[in-house]
Amino acid sequence: MKAAKESSVQYRLYHPADFEQLYAIEEACFDSTLRFDRCYMKQLTERASSATWTAEIDGRLAGFVIVEWTRMLRGIVAYIQTIEVDPVFRRRGIARELLRRAEESAREARATYIWLHVDESNAAAIALYQSRGYEHHGHHEHYYENGHNAEIYARALTGA
Numbered sequence: 725m726k727a728a729k730e731s732s733v734q735y736r737l738y739h740p741a742d743f744e745q746l747y748a749i750e751e752a753c754f755d756s757t758l759r760f761d762r763c764y765m766k767q768l769t770e771r772a773s774s775a776t777w778t779a780e781i782d783g784r785l786a787g788f789v790i791v792e793w794t795r796m797l798r799g800i801v802a803y804i805q806t807i808e809v810d811p812v813f814r815r816r817g818i819a820r821e822l823l824r825r826a827e828e829s830a831r832e833a834r835a836t837y838i839w840l841h842v843d844e845s846n847a848a849a850i851a852l853y854q855s856r857g858y859e860h861h862g863h864h865e866h867y868y869e870n871g872h873n874a875e876i877y878a879r880a881l882t883g884a
């Protein structure tokens with residue numbers, strides 16, 4: 725019997741035409757109290773100092789990451805707005821590759837540091853960030869709409 729052919733993942737930058745699929749992933753990942761609303765999500769993908777990377781499998785969006793960067797007193801700092809993978813396509817290394825690409829875009833924008841918030845109970849995301857070299861840099865009480873606390877993770881953008 726022939727083995728089923730494994731579909732490959734295509735990584736590319738976001739196009740506005742991806743928005744409905746991108747937002748469907750947001751809806752699959754977060755309940756309504758925690759979701760970015762459609763308008764805000766659209767704005768995030770359109771900001772000049774940002775990059776949205778997508779992962780596509782057989783023409784279907786499987787995940788995305790949005791990174792943005794800002795000039796601060798001590799240089800350019802990047803921030804991961806969100807990273808999300810459709811539940812159907814998890815644990816295949818997609819988020820890790822999206823994160824690597826987001827870091828690369830931030831580096832190209834001359835960011836030297838990248839940081840993010842993550843729900844303290846989100847063990848999967850925390851393990852992902854730690855696997856990419858992020859370290860714990862703080863805690864934000866009641867950061868999320870549901871009252872959950874956030875942890876802050878960050879890393880320098882000097883290494884790979």
Ligand SMILES: CC(C)(COP(=O)(O)OP(=O)(O)OC[C@H]1O[C@@H](n2cnc3c(N)ncnc32)[C@H](O)[C@@H]1OP(=O)(O)O)[C@@H](O)C(=O)NCCC(=O)NCCS
Pocket residue numbers: 753806807808809810813814815816817818819820821841842843846847848849851852853855
């Ligand atoms: C967090 C999330 C993006 C991970 O996506 P993913 O594509 O499944 O992650 P990857 O397959 O790239 O995993 C990379 C590493 O992260 C860690 N990881 C990912 N999911 C994990 C889980 N469920 N449990 C434990 N570790 C996990 C592992 O270290 C994994 O490496 P390994 O598979 O070699 O052990 C995904 O679970 C998701 O979309 N969650 C909902 C949205 C969300 O919470 N986003 C984070 C916002 S801060």
